[in-house]
Amino acid sequence: MREFRLPLLEPSQAQLEKCVYCPKLCRAACPVSEVEANESVTPWGKMSMAYFAARGDVPIDAHHGEPAWACSNCYACTARCNHRNNVSSVLTDARADLFTRGAAPEAAQAVSRQFQARAESLRQLVESVESEHRRAHHGHGARASTEGGALSVLVGCGYTRHAPEVARDALGAIETLLGAPARAVRACCGQPLLYAGDRRGFADAARVLAAEVNASAGPAEPLRGSRSPKDTPRFVVVDPGCARTLLVDYARVGVDLPAPTLFVDLAHGALERLDQSVSTLRARYHDPCQLGRGLNRYDEPRAILKQILGRQPEEFGYTREHAECSGAGGLLPVTRPATSAAIADRRLEEHRTLGGGLLVTHCAQSLRRFRQSGEQAEDLVSLVAAAIRPG
Ligand code: SF4
Ligand code: SF4
Known part of the structure; x- marks a missing residue:
């Protein structure tokens, strides 16, 4: 290989070459190329263009860079690949190199430009969600209870902005599960910047979030359901997309955090406290990419749903x-x-x-997408919040 013009791709040379010389075995797994019916946005096409750009075979410009953004970071190709090639991660690195070279699509550059303003509006929205939650659960005059408290909760921008009732349900369910007041983290994990390609902005956002979480970590005292301070959750993450970013991508930019506990794991650990609370005839579970392939949680949401529904949820053809x-x-x-x-x-x-019915997911982005298309969709968080019994 000649000198790499996209240096973040250099460690991925073997993965890129496997894709370039592959007979596109994962082709049918890619939702983008299936919908667009376009070879240039198959996993093979996107990896090949990144490879050619890195080698200097094509110009580094917005036209040749654009396929790197034609990816929903769903990991479906990796699941079909004999080499388990991590196309999503390689394309995310390609975005970062292309962004630095001014070859990112305008829509991605706009995400980067608008991030600070959106972070400020997010902070205000989180405070408002937390106040409403406190009023509903603790009554008027409830103390701004958890400044400096021991339990931080990262709900996720998607829930906070587009499904604030799910954000409130999350705070209520977590407080009931752990028997302690929770403080909602005011910062964004930075995932929009990561996917836009603004790697420096992402690292800055990660440091801001880490500083807030570390500053609010209080003295370790056992919370309800914990045997000792050591196994007490100090930091709970609700949205699986944020959780995956924290668990996988923060390490890549050198940012340390206390190990987060996933909301789904917390609820799964308290199955016996969930009542059967959904009487709908049909409820089907959608495996969110970030929770399933991203974090390998397939059994936990199904066990929670079985407890709440009183039977197994219905399934899609591919699960x-x-x-x-x-x-x-x-x-x-x-x-x-x-x-x-x-x-x-x-x-x-x-x-x-x-046969339709209630569509249950556990991902702010897919919840929004389904609801925007007029579907009756709920997040697992809200079903847990309605089903949980105080311990
Ligand atoms: S991800 Fe695997 S199956 Fe898909 S094109 Fe690359 S090498 Fe082939
Ligand atoms: S991770 Fe990207 S390239 Fe792979 S299947 Fe999903 S959308 Fe397609």
Whole structure:
């Protein structure tokens, strides 16, 4: 290989070459190329273009860079690949190099430019969600209870902005599960910047969030359900996309955090406290990409749903590792809105063909996508909040 013009891709040379010389075995797994019917946005096409740009075979410009953003970061190709090639991660690195070289699409650059203003509005929205939660659960005059408290909760921007009732449900359910007041983290994990390609901005956002979480970590005292301070959750993350960013991508930019506890694990650890609370005839579970392939949680949400429904949830044709994407990840709704909507429509068409009913997910982005298309969709968080018994 000649000198790499996209240096972040250098460690991925073997993965890139495997894709370039592959007969596109994962082709049918990619929601983007399936919807667009375009070879240049198959995993093979996107990896090949990144490889050619890195080698200097094509110009580094917005036209040749654009396929790197034609990815919902769903990991479906990796699940089909004999080499388990991590296309999502390589394309995310390609975005960072292309962004630095001024070859990012305008929509991705806009995400970067607007991030600070959105971070400020997020802070205000989180405070408002937390106040409403406190009023509802602790009554008027409730103390701004948890400044400097021991339990931090990162709900996620998607829930806070587009489904604030889920954000409130999350705070209520976590406080009930752990028997302690929770403080909602005011910062964004930076995932929009990561997917936009603004790696420096992402690292800055990660440091801001880490500083806030570390500053609010109080003295370790056992919370309800914990045997000792050591196994007490200090930091709970609700949105699986944020959790994956913290667990995988923060290490790549050298940012340390206390190990987060996933909301789904917390609820799964308290199954005996969940009442049967949903009487709907049909409820089908959508495996969110970040929770399933991203964090390997397939059994936990199903066990929670079984407890709440009193029976197993209904399933799609392809489930678990081979579940299909909702089209809501990887900034696709911003960079390729029509493709993102068409991917969601495919998912919903299957749901309706199978008999419809309540569609349950556990991901702010897919929840929003499904609701935008008029589907009756709920997040696992809200079902847990309605089902949980105080310990
Ligand atoms: S991810 Fe694997 S299956 Fe898909 S093109 Fe690359 S090498 Fe082939
Ligand atoms: S991660 Fe998903 S969207 Fe991206 S290339 Fe692979 S299958 Fe396609």
